[in-house]
Amino acid sequence: MYQRHENLENFIRVARVLFQAPALPEGARQSAAKAFERLEHPSDNGARNSNRYPACDLLGTALAPLLDHPSSLGAAARAIGPLEPFIGWQRRTSGLNGSENYVEQHVNGMICGPGGMESRYDVQLGFALLAPFTRYPDHQHAPEEAYVLLSRGEFRQGDGDWFDPGVGGGLFNTPNMLHAMRSGAVPLFALWCLLV
Numbered sequence: 001m002y003q004r005h006e007n008l009e010n011f012i013r014v015a016r017v018l019f020q021a022p023a024l025p026e027g028a029r030q031s032a033a034k035a036f037e038r039l040e041h042p043s044d045n046g047a048r049n050s051n052r053y054p055a056c057d058l059l060g061t062a063l064a065p066l067l068d069h070p071s072s073l074g075a076a077a078r079a080i081g082p083l084e085p086f087i088g089w090q091r092r093t094s095g096l097n098g099s100e101n102y103v104e105q106h107v108n109g110m111i112c113g114p115g116g117m118e119s120r121y122d123v124q125l126g127f128a129l130l131a132p133f134t135r136y137p138d139h140q141h142a143p144e145e146a147y148v149l150l151s152r153g154e155f156r157q158g159d160g161d162w163f164d165p166g167v168g169g170g171l172f173n174t175p176n177m178l179h180a181m182r183s184g185a186v187p188l189f190a191l192w193c194l195l196v
């Protein structure tokens with residue numbers, strides 16, 4: 001029987017706190033609450049993605065500013081490092097308005113969800129990692145989605161203005177809402193969870 005590793009249990013516990021921060025929109029907190037309820041039940045089909053990509057090497061740089069923080073954000077940043085060898089990496093290769101070479105300049109890390117460290121289909125918990133000055137393509141998906149930022153970075157929903165939720169802030173994408181993100185001078189690191 002599958003047993004969740006304590007490092008993953010620890011990460012899920014600290015991530016759950018981040019997704020309930022008052023700085024998040026209420027919709028994000030509510031959606032994440034349901035996602036983390038599902039994560040109370042460990043489940044893994046063993047279908048982990050084993051590829052690595054160039055942007056994976058940015059993980060340490062992206063999290064370094066938070067590693068010494070005595071906050072939940074710091075705890076989350078510290079909890080990700082031990083998971084690194086088991087993360088299921090994937091890249092988006094389609095969509096409009098991505099910056100030049102964005103495929104090489106970004107990666108998505110699946111922790112819980114299809115192809116992830118805990119591969120499953122009822123929920124997704126992972127993160128986006130963008131190199132500096134990278135714009136991720138416009139995209140949309142049926143599952144609603146909550147984000148929490150562990151770095152600076154800008155987001156856009158529909159044809160609205162770009163905005164930076166700030167470190168520890170977040171946003172909520174309703175089902176099929178078109179959205180995009182872009183980094184400035186530092187790598188963008190954003191945790192996401194989707195209610196599938």
Ligand SMILES: [Fe+2]
Nearest residue numbers: 139141145179
């Ligand atoms: Fe998304």
